[in-house]
Amino acid sequence: MTTDFQQKRSKGRPEVLAERIYQTLKNDIFEFRLMPGDRFSESEIAERMAVSRTPVRQALFWLEREGYVEVWFRSGWQVRPFDFAYFEELYDLRIVLEREAVRRLCGMAPGRCAELLAELNTFWIDTARLADGKTVSRHDEAFHMALVAAAGNSEMARIHAELTEKIRIIRHLDFTREDRIDATYSEHAAILRAVLKQQTEEAQRILTDHISVSKAEVRKITLHMLQQARLQPVSP
Template sequence: MAKAGERTVAVPENTVDRAYQHIRERTVRFGYRPGERINEVELAAFLGMSRAPVREALNRLIADGLVVMEPGRGFFCRRLSATEIAELYAVRADLEVSAVRRACAVADPDAVDAIAADWRASAERQADSTLDELVNADETFHIRLAGLAGNAERLRYLANINARIRFVRYINLEEPARRDASLGEHALILSAVRARDAEAAAALVAGHLSIRSQEILAHIHTGLARIYASDVA
């Protein structure tokens, strides 16, 4: 908030959006290490803009749960927490189970068929796909599946959760057995939605998204080992 006598300077929205997208991508992919301080001056210089849009973008990312601000110290990349990620997975499951139940009642059959066709095409390309492409395809499938229920606010929450758990998806989908299981589970979920079987679809989604705390902790340890690998002699 501006103090008395200060002139408020409007920051162009497209500049803030550009800063937001850049910093968000770096935090999601841990271009900043967990707990690393984010230097506003360096960021502004790199992006060719003033500090104002960078600071506004960082404040948005606090709301997203990707950045934290410590009074007197500045902005920092979020740390990894097994408890937080387990809670995010639980919320994600609640949202997606509710969505698939609703989708069974209201989904356009043509939209279901379009998702199925696109997913089959992704599955056929799996062997030649990069891990980035596999993760993006998985996220897209789940967002489109939830989108069949027609609730934009639900999708907004899911997009935020996806960003905060993405590194777990990366490590999960690196495992060939998990990738193969995921393909089969997606096909079963779509079949249940096509059949308007809400109970079966909900059970399949809940099972598909279940993850044990020990598994999350193992993924965090794996992720941290990779993030800090360059420091290992």
């Protein structure tokens, strides 16, 4: 699922070049090749990518709208510094939205609930586990978004989708370790089983613990990766 902003951008499709620059810069931020607090100019990016400043500026405006960079008056652009308090507030909001979604699902007729969660049940319980962290990360996002969407409140699902986009920059780091991938499979399966048995409190407890542990792990991994990235020698 995409945010409203992404949908509007897709409908009014800008030049492919700006889209490519946007994706490249976003990946650089996600992988810490562009570090929080790093400053740069449009000209530097244009020279690096062998393009004009116009598509670079467009790409940067998209990234600014999504909260990844900020413009500095007369001094170019900056990757937004990490604000862990902000990210933790977003994780807390996730818990509120997803606990409510689980409550609503547990209150549905069992057959209807099973129908809505059938695809999730097949992937997380009945299908062989995947090992690639990036792939599992995408499916993890889809799992949580599907839970909220299945609850039947489109506005709640929209807010949750926007929140998901905002935390993606650090959330994907939770899938860089094999034990965290295994834990995700086990916890998702436990959530689904509790929901399908209409065990509201148990499903909410497992879900809350699942997100809380992920939040703590992501913070530790992010701090470690930031430290490692800063120790890397600068390429000539």
